[in-house]
Amino acid sequence: MYEQLSFYIDGEFLSGGDRQKQEVINPATLEVLGHLPLATRADLDRALAAAQRAFPAWRDTSPLERADILHRAAELIRERAEEAGRNITLDQGKPLAGAVAEVHRSAEYVEWNADEGRRMYGRIVPPRQAGVREMVLREPVGICAAITPWNVPFSQAARKISAALAAGCTLVLKGAEESPSGIVALTRIFHDAGLPPGVLNTIWGVPSEVASYLIHSPIVRKISFTGSVQVGRHLASLAGAQLKRIDLELGGHAPVIVFPDAEVEKAAVFLARFKIRNAGQACISPSRFYIHEDVYDAFLERFVDELRTIKVGNGLEPGVDMGPLFSERRVKEMEEFVEDACTRGARLILGGRRLPGKGHFFAPTVLTDVPDDSRIMKEEPFGPIAPLQVFRDTSDVIAKANSLDFGLSSYVFTSSLKTTTDLSNSLEAGMVHINQLGVLAETPLGGIKDSGMGSQGGSETLDAYLNTKYIYQS
Secondary structure (H helix, E strand, O other): OOOOOOEEEOOEEEOOOOOOEEEEEOOOOOOEEEEEEOOOHHHHHHHHHHHHHHHHHHHHOOHHHHHHHHHHHHHHHHHOHHHHHHHHHHHHOOOHHHHHHHHHHHHHHHHHHHHHHHHOOOEEEOOOOOOOEEEEEEEEOOEEEEEOOOOOHHHHHHHHHHHHHHHOOEEEEEOOOOOOHHHHHHHHHHHHOOOOOOOEEEEOOOHHHHHHHHHHOOOEEEEEEEOOHHHHHHHHHHHHHOOOEEEEEOOOOEEEEEOOOOOHHHHHHHHHHHHOHHHHOOOOOEEEEEEEOOOHHHHHHHHHHHHHOOOEOOOOOOOOOEOOOOOHHHHHHHHHHHHHHHHOOOEEEEOOOEOOOOOOOEOOEEEEOOOOOOHHHHOOOOOOEEEEEEEOOHHHHHHHHOOOOOOOEEEEEOOOHHHHHHHHHHOOOOEEEEOOOOOOOOOOEOOOHHHEEOOEOHHHOOHHHEEEEEEEEO
16 A cells, blocks of 8 residues: 555644645556645644754753664664555655665664764863863754655655754654655654654645745754755755755766776676666766777677666566656656757767656667767756767866766776876765765765755764854863
């Protein structure tokens, strides 16, 4: 059965009654899965009041006790991964194996943040004179608001919830209305793990209205957002006007650079599989491919061969590697990217079209000889299109990789230690992956430039949720 949709305020699940509801659509079949209740202004006020009321007790709760609740939540996440993953496949579209893996990874994020909450160390500052004590404390910032995306609904919510709660903050979370089942399931998990009423509140509504209301609320002291650059800019301006702290994980347009000393076949297979993960709908997806002229032909042949083996279909069907795009709008965007590139001189090697039948399906696509002024080389595609270019000179390809305002993830394939060091130092990105992908609970995920500010994960994960207090005592 699909998840019973509701919002959650002050420890209660509310199905909505006569409130406005929004249809939730399966992107693979276009069937209606359920109806999501949208919060009213009164609901938002109730959620904010609940978070405010719960904050003092949660702030003063021992970090060990907070960690115990989070660890219980992580256990429940693993126990319920199959059910939650199936429902994510239904409303988001990714293949079942990927959806279940997303849920399992989330348990690691929750556990990591639980233990980081036990390490919110301050420090003693050596005084300049006798009889004086100086120290620095870390304290929770207060009531937080978080807004999460549709493409990785469970894991992004798990990251934000567990970081806020581990730091001693309370939270109002607005998830993506189009793929709500994962967040409802996650909320039930935290409820069943023993989270006190009001510490976590999840709501739904018209995104722009809810975001603006939460940011302008005097109760909210900190905002966390994952989504597009355009929306992130707008929310940052609203938060800035209120002098409120905000962390942003925004879009990317990740360059891939394959050098002649790379393991070319291994790189091609890895990148083909990574490119179609979540149908390319991931901010860290490889999206600009720069291949050295000495290995370009070999890479292209193996890359295309691997993509030809990809099975596209309903994520609940056996053997499916790639599900649908999330919406009809995403399919039209892919068609426009391909048409623009080909009009400007690119060659279509594979795919380039929507697939027949119901659902928002688009074929894995490869474009070569793609000019720099093509939209696909300048705008984040967020889909299963791989544009390829040849490069000769290392300094030139670094300049191209750094030429955009994005700076989230980047990928380098080489066996040279010198090249690894040079590219690690030169690439303007929050993450540089050498010969593999490494996104783990214990490592920071975040971007620079237009790709955002702040980090999720690693020892940095709680920084945005803590105030620093200096104490001078004589």
